[in-house]
Amino acid sequence: MDSLxxxxxxxxxxxxxxxxxxxxxxKRFKAETEEAASYRVELYGSLAxxxxxxxxxxxxEETLKPKKTxxxxxxxxxxxxxxxxxxxxxxxxxxxxxxxxxVFSVGGGTIKELTDKRSGAGQCYNLTKMDDIMxxxxxxxxxxxxxxxxxxxxxxxxxxxxxxxxxxxxxxRGIRKDGVLPGKLRYRRRAKEIYDKIDKKxxxxxxxxxxxxxALAVSEENSSAGTxxxxxxxxxxxxxxxxLRALIEEYxxxxxxxxxxxxxxxxxxxxxxxxxxxxxxxxxxQAEIGAACSMASGMxxxxxxxxxxxxxxxxxxxxxxxxxxTCDPVGxxxxxxxIERNAIVAVRSLNTADYALSTDxxxxxxxxxxxxxxxxxxxxxxxxYKETSTGGLAKYYEKFFKESDxxxxxxxxxxxxxxxxxx
Numbered sequence: 001m002d003s004l005x006x007x008x009x010x011x012x013x014x015x016x017x018x019x020x021x022x023x024x025x026x027k028r029f030k031a032e033t034e035e036a037a038s039y040r041v042e043l044y045g046s047l048a049x050x051x052x053x054x055x056x057x058x059x060x061e062e063t064l065k066p067k068k069t070x071x072x073x074x075x076x077x078x079x080x081x082x083x084x085x086x087x088x089x090x091x092x093x094x095x096x097x098x099x100x101x102x103v104f105s106v107g108g109g110t111i112k113e114l115t116d117k118r119s120g121a122g123q124c125y126n127l128t129k130m131d132d133i134m135x136x137x138x139x140x141x142x143x144x145x146x147x148x149x150x151x152x153x154x155x156x157x158x159x160x161x162x163x164x165x166x167x168x169x170x171x172x173r174g175i176r177k178d179g180v181l182p183g184k185l186r187y188r189r190r191a192k193e194i195y196d197k198i199d200k201k202x203x204x205x206x207x208x209x210x211x212x213x214x215a216l217a218v219s220e221e222n223s224s225a226g227t228x229x230x231x232x233x234x235x236x237x238x239x240x241x242x243x244l245r246a247l248i249e250e251y252x253x254x255x256x257x258x259x260x261x262x263x264x265x266x267x268x269x270x271x272x273x274x275x276x277x278x279x280x281x282x283x284x285x286q287a288e289i290g291a292a293c294s295m296a297s298g299m300x301x302x303x304x305x306x307x308x309x310x311x312x313x314x315x316x317x318x319x320x321x322x323x324x325x326t327c328d329p330v331g332x333x334x335x336x337x338x339i340e341r342n343a344i345v346a347v348r349s350l351n352t353a354d355y356a357l358s359t360d361x362x363x364x365x366x367x368x369x370x371x372x373x374x375x376x377x378x379x380x381x382x383x384x385y386k387e388t389s390t391g392g393l394a395k396y397y398e399k400f401f402k403e404s405d406x407x408x409x410x411x412x413x414x415x416x417x418x419x420x421x422x423x
Contacts, residue, residue, distance in 0.1 A: 001123060001124060001125040001128055001270050001271070001274045002110075002123050002270065002273070002274075003123075003156075004148065004152060004156060004159070004160070004263070004266040004270060005156075005159050006110055007108060007230070007232055007269050007270050008229055008230065008232075008262070008266055009108065009109045009229065010162065010163070010166050010227065010228075010229055011023075011227070011230065011234075012226065012227055012228070013221065013224070013225050013226060013228055013234045013237070013334065014054055014055060014222055014225060014235075014334035015055070015056075015233075015235060016108050016230045016233040016234040016235070017046075017054075017084050017105045017106075017108070017109070017234075017387075018047060018050065018051060018054030018056045018084070018105070019055050019056060019059050020105075020109035020230070020234065021084065021105025021109050021110065021111050022047070022059055022060050022086060022105060023063055024109065024111050025086065025101075025103045025105070025111050026041075026059070026064055026088070027063055028111075029064075029088045029090070029101055029103075030063065030067075032099070032101075033090035033099050035090075035092075035098065036067060036090035036091060036098055036099075037067065037091055037093045038067050038068045038069065038070070038091045038095075039064050039067055039068070039069040039070070039089060039090060039091065040069070040070045040071075040072060040088075040091060041060055041070070041071055041072065041087070042072045042074055042086065042087040042089075043056060043057070043071065043072065043073055043074060043085075043086050044074050044075075044077045044078065044084075044086060044087075045074075045075060045077065045078045045079065045082075045083035045084060045085060045281065046083045046084055046281030046386065046387045047083075047084045047085065047086055047105065047281075048073040048074050048077075049075040049332075049387070049389060050387055050388065050389050051071075051073065051332075052332055053183070053329065053331055053332020053333045053389070054332060054333075054334065055225065057071040078383075079102075079104070081104055081112075081114055081118075082105075082106050082112075082118075083279075083282060083383075083386070084104055084105040084106065084107075084282075085104050086102075086103055086104070086105070087101065087102045088100060088101045088103070101113075106118065106277075106282075107233060107273065107277055107278040107279030107280075107287070108230045108233050108273065108278050108279075109230050109234075124152065125151045125270070126151075127147075128271070128274050128275065129271070129275070129368050130271055130315070130366070131366060131367075131368055133147055133267070133271075134308055134309075134312060138308075143302075144263070144264045144308060144311060145260040145261075145263040145264050145267075148264075148266065148267050149263070156263070160259045160262045161255070161259060163229050163262060164244075164255070164258055164259060164262060166227065166228070167218070167229050167231075167240070167244065168241070168245060169227070170217065170218045170221045170222075170226060170227065170228050170229070170237075170241060171214045171217045171218055171241055171245050172217075173217070173221055173226065174189075174191045174192075174214075174216065174217025174218055174219075174220050174221045175191050175192050175214070175217045176192060177189055177191070177192060178192045178193065181223050181224050183223075183331070183333045183335065184331060184333075185330065185331060185333055185335055185336060187223070187333075187335045187336065187339070189216075189220050190216055190220075191213050191214075191216035191217035191220055192213075194212050194216065195210075195213035195214075195217075197209070207246050207250050207350075208347055210245075210250075211242050211243055211246045211343070211346045211347050211350065212242075212343045212347065213242075214238075214242040214243075214246055214346075215238035215239060215241070215242025215243070215342045215343040215345075215346040216238065216242070216339060216340075216342070216343045217238070217242075218237055218238035218241050218242060218342070219238035219338065219339040219342040219343070220339060222234050222235075222237050222238070222334060223333070223335050223338070223339060231265075231292060231295070232269040232272070232278040232291050232292065232295065233278055233279075233280070233288045233291075233292075235280060235289070235329075235334050235338050236289045236292035236342065236345075237342070238339075238342030238343065238346065239289070239292035239293060239295075239296050239342050239345050239346045239349060240262075240265055240292060240295060240346075242342065242343065243296045243300060243346045243349050243350060244258065244261065244296075244299065247300065247303050247350075253303065260302070261299045261300075261302050261303050262299070264298055264302045265295040265296060265298060266295070268294055268299075268315045268367075269291055269292075269294075269295045271367070271368075272294065272295075272319070272374070273291075275368070275371045275372060275375065276371045276374045276375035276378070277375060277378060278291050281327070281388075282378055283374065283378030283381070283386070284324070284325060284327045284377075284385050284386050284387075285322075285326055285328075285341070286322045286323055286378065287374065289322060289325060289341055289342070289345050290319050290322030290323070290325055291319065292342075292345065293318035293319070293348060293349050293352065294314075294315045294316075294319040294367075295318070296318065296350075297314035297315055297317060297352040297353050297356070298311045298315035298353075300314070300349060300352075300353035301313075301353045301356050304353060304357055306353070306356065306357050306361075307361055309360070309361030309362070310357055310359070310361040311356075312361070312367050313356040313359065313361050313362075313363050313367075314352050314356035314357075315367050316365060316366060316367040316369075316370050317352045317355065317356065318352050319367070319374055320365065320370045321352075323370070323373060323374060323377055324377055324381070326381070326385035326391070326392045327385060327386055327387040328384075328385055328387075328389065328391055328392030328395075329387065329394060330389070330393055330394045330397045331389065331394065331397060332389045332394075336393065337393060
């Protein structure tokens with residue numbers, strides 16, 4: 001498995017697969033083709049189907065500036081390696097190809113080439129199954145976060161500290177803003193409204209509303225191209241920071257506990273990424289919000305003092321009860337149903353943790369088994385429900401967007417977006 005540094009990344013929304021991945025690819029290709037007079041980029045599959053709403057073309061053009069870039073949309077072409085494919089062409093003055101590069105945005109902002117393995121042991125973690133990791137922990141009298149430190153080295157804590165700070169900063173920004181989000185949906189921000197109504201007396205409703213507000217804050221920041229953390233993706237970026245921030249305040253957690261909780265969440269997410277997918281274009285929203293719920297549920301059990309077995313149970317339930325969830329963003333925007341879904345699932349993650357803690361951790365279906373099931377479900381799922389905006393909720397709003405060629409970047413600029421991009 002990869003390092004957690006490849007799972008928890010700092011970047012700008014609205015999409016890790018459709019914005020962050022293409023940005024990284026464009027930066028790399030630009031550095032290798034400084035002699036180019038112009039560029040052409042072909043976008044395939046889901047990258048083409050929802051690229052406008054996800055700002056894929058905008059970030060590629062911005063990254064390759066000052067050279068002119070032509071974007072070619074090819075949603076009908078699905079590469080067998082991954083649906084989020086793109087091919088860069090560096091052109092000379094006469095329009096002849098100097099160099100081309102086929103690359104894939106496979107989820108969470110990670111990019112891979114055809115020669116790269118999609119998964120495999122030995123990259124950073126030698127164990128790639130939760131069952132095996134739990135055996136290691138038992139034999140060595142260690143906890144899950146200690147396995148992360150064992151594989152990553154002590155330097156992982158500096159990275160997780162940056163991740164925690166970035167998550168909290170996104171919450172702080174989001175709960176201070178009101179108005180509407182950019183885009184034709186005119187989606188109204190709600191984080192500040194909910195936060196301002198919180199009665200500060202401690203009770204279940206207070207922590208629930210805090211989780212709602214904090215998860216919404218991050219998701220709204222993501223949708224408006226703010227700086228967030230892939231956890232494990234941009235589309236599901238509000239779940240973990242929303243729940244973690246509320247638990248930090250409720251239980252007055254110290255930094256060490258918070259970082260160890262993130263390590264536990266990251267390990268769970270890494271196992272899902274390794275053995276299935278975290279790409280909505282490949283597995284539907286079960287791969288994004290389901291993965292986030294699994295991560296957050298296990299994280300919460302750790303914070304609340306649960307055993308390794310209870311953490312595994314919570315992580316299994318978090319995924320199990322999102323199997324088959326569709327990814328059908330209305331208009332291609334990461335707004336409906338994405339934003340509300342983050343808030344609801346952040347609270348659901350705490351409920352899942354509570355349930356696991358009410359048991360001894362014994363259960364029938366293992367985490368490893370449910371991850372494989374999620375992968376198989378994603379393969380079987382109709383493409384209309386895998387981030388193409390051609391089915392589900394998105395289908396019923398198709399007419400609303402027919403008058404436009406896509407998103408208005410001028411509208412985003414008017415809202416002061418993109419300050420976080422460093423193209």
